[in-house]
Amino acid sequence: MSAKAPVRVKTLTIDGREVGAREDQTILEVATENGIFIPTLCDLPGLSTVGACRLCLVEVKGARGLLPACVTRVAEGMEVAVNSERLDRYRRGILELLFAERNHVCSVCVVNGHCDLQSLALRLGMTHVHFPYQYPRLPVDASHERFVVDHNRCILCARCVRVCDEIEGAHTWDIMSRGVDCRVITDLAQPWGKSESCTGCGKCVQVCPTGALSEKGKSVAEMSKRRQFLPYLTLMREGRR
Amino acid sequence: MSDKVGQALPPAKPEPEKVRMATVWLDGCSGCHMSLLDTDERLIELAQRVTVVWGPLVDPKEFPKDVDVTLVEGAISSEEDLHRIKMVRARTKLLISLGDCAVTGNVPAMRNQFGPDAVLRRAYLENTALDPQIPREIVPPLLSAVRPVHEVVPVDVFIPGCPPSADLIFSVLSELVEGKAVNPAAKFG
Numbered sequence: 001m002s003a004k005a006p007v008r009v010k011t012l013t014i015d016g017r018e019v020g021a022r023e024d025q026t027i028l029e030v031a032t033e034n035g036i037f038i039p040t041l042c043d044l045p046g047l048s049t050v051g052a053c054r055l056c057l058v059e060v061k062g063a064r065g066l067l068p069a070c071v072t073r074v075a076e077g078m079e080v081a082v083n084s085e086r087l088d089r090y091r092r093g094i095l096e097l098l099f100a101e102r103n104h105v106c107s108v109c110v111v112n113g114h115c116d117l118q119s120l121a122l123r124l125g126m127t128h129v130h131f132p133y134q135y136p137r138l139p140v141d142a143s144h145e146r147f148v149v150d151h152n153r154c155i156l157c158a159r160c161v162r163v164c165d166e167i168e169g170a171h172t173w174d175i176m177s178r179g180v181d182c183r184v185i186t187d188l189a190q191p192w193g194k195s196e197s198c199t200g201c202g203k204c205v206q207v208c209p210t211g212a213l214s215e216k217g218k219s220v221a222e223m224s225k226r227r228q229f230l231p232y233l234t235l236m237r238e239g240r241r
Numbered sequence: 242m243s244d245k246v247g248q249a250l251p252p253a254k255p256e257p258e259k260v261r262m263a264t265v266w267l268d269g270c271s272g273c274h275m276s277l278l279d280t281d282e283r284l285i286e287l288a289q290r291v292t293v294v295w296g297p298l299v300d301p302k303e304f305p306k307d308v309d310v311t312l313v314e315g316a317i318s319s320e321e322d323l324h325r326i327k328m329v330r331a332r333t334k335l336l337i338s339l340g341d342c343a344v345t346g347n348v349p350a351m352r353n354q355f356g357p358d359a360v361l362r363r364a365y366l367e368n369t370a371l372d373p374q375i376p377r378e379i380v381p382p383l384l385s386a387v388r389p390v391h392e393v394v395p396v397d398v399f400i401p402g403c404p405p406s407a408d409l410i411f412s413v414l415s416e417l418v419e420g421k422a423v424n425p426a427a428k429f430g
């Protein structure tokens with residue numbers, strides 16, 4: 001063990017409450033440690049952070065615009081607000097855009113009742129979608145022996161990309177194209193079943209927050225995700241370094 | 242986006258007058274109506290305060306003029322749905338989207354990825370052995386895309402769920418007749 005520089009402690013306030021944090025922590029980590037809820041979708045402890053979904057936006061006094069809590073480091077004297085009418089409005093708006101831009105039919109979805117997106121919509125009081133639904137025509141790839149990717153349900157959170165790269169070490173997934181054409185792809189946009197890099201470990205399926213990745217043979221509402229493995233694997237990996 | 246947090250009926254009229262309620266069945270499976278009936282004996286309780294002036298089980302052929310609250314089940318799929326919802330909206334004070342088909346388009350809107358012709362072909366040509374033909378008279382012309390109700394007319398209250406539970410429907414209705422503002426929370430699906 002090499003001698004480490006002493007960890008510095010920062011004090012900040014979240015919704016007026018004074019909290020202490022290590023200087024390398026994010027606002028989200030500190031809030032979670034203190035039992036303060038900030039909605040998230042792309043963040044998953046054990047994976048790197050990407051700030052892809054913007055649901056964790058918070059107000060930081062003095063900052064221009066809103067900041068994503070999952071990728072914003074704490075600072076001394078920071079004044080953070082995680083609950084406000086404005087944030088509620090933005091968060092609901094982001095959720096509504098996610099629902100409007102693909103085809104989410106919860107009643108017949110494989111993860112109905114076990115979905116991070118669906119339960120967040122309930123928790124944040126999204127009663128309906130104010131934006132016109134786009135109804136894009138999207139494929140379902142069931143070429144893999146054991147898994148299915150349904151692009152109708154994908155929110156492009158990149159959890160699959162990160163777990164496959166950072167934990168499994170296979171880097172089968174990537175994200176292709178821009179804007180509404182964005183898609184998750186396996187290998188070089190080959191059918192998943194043809195992928196030579198995929199080991200079939202299933203980690204991507206388990207971390208996917210929605211019904212976009214599921215196990216074959218599961219019918220409506222039958223798929224729930226098992227994520228207990230993630231902290232252990234991360235610990236093991238960090239211990240090795 | 243509207244920032245309404247809840248909707249209430251206009252102040253109640255002097256006591257004895259009952260709330261005039263209607264229910265409409267558009268492109269849905271009737272499950273939401275079943276769920277409404279599932280409130281069972283509580284319906285009797287409600288009947289003290291509410292008269293059902295129109296619905297799939299009520300006689301009059303024409304939608305009445307002066308309705309306090311209408312529950313709409315189903316998405317807007319055909320020209321007839323479109324015509325009916327506009328009339329219903331014009332004659333209703335408080336319009337409620339009941340269930341996922343009305344609120345999101347749900348299963349009926351799954352055809353939007355393929356278009357109405359593909360649906361008709363599948364239903365009436367590809368799956369029929371005997372004299373396959375697409376009906377032109379009994380089936381009302383389908384719209385090019387199925388839409389949730391609020392994309393077509395303004396909606397005041399949303400009750401998600403497929404179907405919404407009987408408890409949820411009952412609590413919304415009882416709060417409404419008590420003159421409370423309602424903004425029900427329930428999951429989609």
Ligand code: SF4
Nearest residue numbers: 104105106109115211
């Ligand atoms: S992925 Fe979640 S939000 Fe989307 S249809 Fe399935 S249950 Fe609903």
Ligand code: SF4
Nearest residue numbers: 164198199201202204
């Ligand atoms: S099953 Fe494992 S190896 Fe294959 S894509 Fe998913 S995470 Fe990567």
Ligand code: SF4
Nearest residue numbers: 154155157158160208
């Ligand atoms: S497939 Fe799942 S995990 Fe991957 S980006 Fe889409 S929603 Fe996220």
Ligand code: FES
Nearest residue numbers: 051053054056070
């Ligand atoms: S959780 Fe922070 S951007 Fe997704």
